Each structure stands twice: as structure tokens, then as C-alpha cells.
Amino acid sequence: MIYADNAATTKISDIAFSKMLPFLQEQYGNASSQYSFGVKARRAVKQSRRQVADAIGADISEITFTSGGSEGNSWVLQSVSVLFREEPIHIITSSIEHHSVLNACHTLKERGIAVTYLPVDSNGYVSTDDVESALCPDTKLVSVMLANNEIGTLQPIQEIGKLLREKSILFHTDAVQAVGHIPVNVKDLQVDFLTASAHKFNGAKGTGFLYIRSGLDLPQLVFGGEQEQGQRAGTENVAGIVALGYALEESITNMVNERARLISLIRATANGLRAAISELIINAENAERLPGTLNVTFPHASGETMMHLLDLKEICVSTSSACNSGKDNPSHVLLALGLTEDQAKSSIRISYGKYNTAKEADKIVATIDESYAKIVEMRSTK
Numbered sequence: 001m002i003y004a005d006n007a008a009t010t011k012i013s014d015i016a017f018s019k020m021l022p023f024l025q026e027q028y029g030n031a032s033s034q035y036s037f038g039v040k041a042r043r044a045v046k047q048s049r050r051q052v053a054d055a056i057g058a059d060i061s062e063i064t065f066t067s068g069g070s071e072g073n074s075w076v077l078q079s080v081s082v083l084f085r086e087e088p089i090h091i092i093t094s095s096i097e098h099h100s101v102l103n104a105c106h107t108l109k110e111r112g113i114a115v116t117y118l119p120v121d122s123n124g125y126v127s128t129d130d131v132e133s134a135l136c137p138d139t140k141l142v143s144v145m146l147a148n149n150e151i152g153t154l155q156p157i158q159e160i161g162k163l164l165r166e167k168s169i170l171f172h173t174d175a176v177q178a179v180g181h182i183p184v185n186v187k188d189l190q191v192d193f194l195t196a197s198a199h200k201f202n203g204a205k206g207t208g209f210l211y212i213r214s215g216l217d218l219p220q221l222v223f224g225g226e227q228e229q230g231q232r233a234g235t236e237n238v239a240g241i242v243a244l245g246y247a248l249e250e251s252i253t254n255m256v257n258e259r260a261r262l263i264s265l266i267r268a269t270a271n272g273l274r275a276a277i278s279e280l281i282i283n284a285e286n287a288e289r290l291p292g293t294l295n296v297t298f299p300h301a302s303g304e305t306m307m308h309l310l311d312l313k314e315i316c317v318s319t320s321s322a323c324n325s326g327k328d329n330p331s332h333v334l335l336a337l338g339l340t341e342d343q344a345k346s347s348i349r350i351s352y353g354k355y356n357t358a359k360e361a362d363k364i365v366a367t368i369d370e371s372y373a374k375i376v377e378m379r380s381t382k
């Protein structure tokens with residue numbers, strides 16, 4: 001099998017896997033227990049918090065472990081309605097956010113909170129000028145993702161962060177696709193909240209973290225014990241947290257080489273596909289993008305059919321984000337770039353990661369070429 005859907009999830013790395021295993025069987029103590037068996041688990045959680053803080057330029061007190069990206073995003077967005085409950089509230093976000101942000105915003109809107117969804121240009125960029133123009137005296141939070149999960153476009157977070165810090169407006173970024181793949185430093189970005197998820201950087205599923213800038217407080221997410229500085233109760237997922245720390249550390253160590261390798265795999269794939277299929281469109285082609293993500297449109301050839309034909313050859317790619325697959329809706333991200341519904345439904349995302357090779361990229365190009373010819377033939381005989 002060739003797995004080329006690393007934006008959906010990744011295989012856990014050997015190091016992360018071997019480091020988490022003892023915490024499932026031998027050192028399975030509760031990190032809140034007072035005897036030494038529990039202390040070992042507590043120390044492991046602390047070490048992971050240190051690894052995360054070092055990786056993103058934060059202090060350990062600013063890192064809260066969560067179950068992943070959806071939880072971190074939902075927590076920040078929902079908190080605004082509690083933090084500012086006595087005041088009128090306006091939130092700014094972009095039209096290409098992950099559904100964990102968009103759906104939280106839709107719910108807030110139903111509760112009477114004003115939300116502005118900023119447009120993007122054909123490369124998927126949010127403009128800092130548009131953020132500035134959308135600000136009003138009621139604006140309490142701006143949430144713009146660092147890297148888009150479908151097209152890979154990297155947003156000008158540092159520039160937006162600078163603007164908002166000067167105006168003392170809270171700024172959240174969903175960095176789920178970015179952390180572990182490109183340098184992320186919360187001080188440089190000037191963000192107040194940052195969401196990440198371990199299964200996107202070769203950690204385990206069901207673990208993530210939220211950076212909450214020192215001095216800021218979110219309302220408690222889960223009630224119960226005093227875990228996670230009393231903010232999120234529940235017995236810690238020690239094994240997952242340990243895997244997260246090591247996976248992130250490993251990603252940072254290998255980032256420079258890995259980035260260059262992924263860029264060259266993506267370039268080879270894009271060039272190969274374009275040579276084979278002249279009408280191919282590369283989405284957000286001129287944007288600064290994640291190193292391993294490529295989104296392409298084959299005019300008039302259903303992306304879903306392409307995905308299934310590739311699946312028959314044991315190649316995994318996706319038509320849009322994993323959380324939206326299985327639905328017939330065209331991608332909201334591709335529509336926001338200006339693609340028609342037909343074009344959006346004729347697109348696939350290839351996302352490479354740690355375990356993909358140049359040989360696999362060649363195989364993907366050849367198989368897409370073959371499959372495209374089949375789809376065109378099927379269409380002409382209809």
C-alpha cells in the first residue's frame with residue numbers, strides 16, 4: 001500500500017511508539033497518584049510538556065494537553081462567549097478554516113455573536129488588510145489557521161499577530177497542520193492561543209495540546225480533578241502525551257532535511273502530473289505552502305472516482321479533508337479559492353510524510369495518469 005494522505009493522519013514514528021509502550025503496560029500509574037509509581041507517570045507528562053514548550057518557544061506553564069485539534073479549537077472559540085458574556089462580541093475568522101473552527105463559529109452566531117468570515121485570494125491567502133478592515137470595537141477574537149489542511153497555504157500569521165497585539169485583540173491560530181512540519185514559534189507569531197494535534201506529526205491519535213499565553217485564562221473545559229492546571233480534568237493519557245513529546249522532538253530534529261525531501265517529492269509529483277495531464281490545475285500553486293501537500297484538479301474528472309480507482313491500486317489519497325470525506329459537498333476551501341463546484345468536485349489532495357519515497361511518488365503519478373485516461377474514456381463512451 002502507498003499511503004499519501006498524511007494531512008489526514010500519520011503513522012506513529014518508531015521512537016514515539018517505543019517510548020509510549022511502557023506507559024501502557026509496565027508504568028501504567030495514574031499521573032495524579034502520590035506513590036512513586038504515579039510519580040513516574042507524572043514526570044513523564046512533565047517531560048513531554050517541556051519537549052512541547054521547547055519546540056514552540058513557550059513556557060511549560062503555557063502548554064495544556066488536550067485530545068487533539070478539534071478540542072483545542074472548540075475550547076478557544078467557545079470560551080469567548082464566556083469570557084466576554086457581559087459585552088457585545090464580534091469574532092473574525094477565515095472562510096477556509098477547519099470545521100472545528102467554522103462549526104464552533106456557526107454555533108456562536110446562532111447564539112447572537114457576530115462573526116466575520118474573511119475571503120481568501122486564489123492562492124488561499126487571508127489578507128492582513130482585510131483583517132484590519134474587519135476589526136470593530138466589539139472584536140474580541142481573531143482565529144486564522146497557520147496552514148490549510150486541504151491546499152497547504154501558509155497564512156501571514158506573524159503579520160496578523162503584530163497587528164492584533166498592538167490593538168490588544170486576542171489571536172488564535174489553528175496550527176494543526178503546521179506544527180512538526182515547519183518552524184513554529186509562538187513569540188515570533190505573536191499569538192495568544194495555538195492548537196496542535198499529535199497524529200499529524202507522527203504521534204498517537206487522541207492527543208494534542210493547546211498553547212495558552214501566560215497571563216490569559218480560558219474557562220475550565222472539563223470539570224473534575226486538578227489535572228492540567230485545573231483547566232481540563234480527567235486522568236491524563238500518559239502514553240499518548242509521552243508519544244507526542246518524542247514525536248515532536250523528532251520532527252524538529254529532522255525538520256530541515258525532511259522539509260527539503262518532501263518539497264522535492266511534491267515537485268516531482270506536480271511536474272509528472274502536469275507532463276501527463278496538460279489540463280491539470282495545481283491549486284494554490286503560487287502560495288507558500290506546507291512542504292508535503294499538493295491539491296490538484298482534473299477538469300471534468302470526478303475526484304471521488306479518481307480516489308476510488310487509486311484505492312483499487314492500494315494508493316490512499318483524499319478528495320478533501322478527512323472530516324468532510326464521505327459527504328458529497330464540494331470543498332469549502334476550493335470554492336473559496338474561486339473554483340466552480342464542478343472543479344472542486346474534480347480535485348484530490350496528495351499529502352506526503354515521513355515514510356513516503358521517490359519511488360512511491362513515481363508510482364502515484366503513473367497510476368493517476370492511467371486512472372485519468374480511464375475516466376476520460378468512461379466519459380466519452382457514456
Ligand SMILES: Cc1ncc(COP(=O)(O)O)c(C=O)c1O
Nearest residue numbers: 068069070098149174176177197
Ligand atoms: C487544520 C486542522 N485543524 C484541526 C483538525 C482537527 O484535529 P483532530 O483530528 O486532532 O481533532 C485537523 C484535522 O484534520 C486539521 O487539519
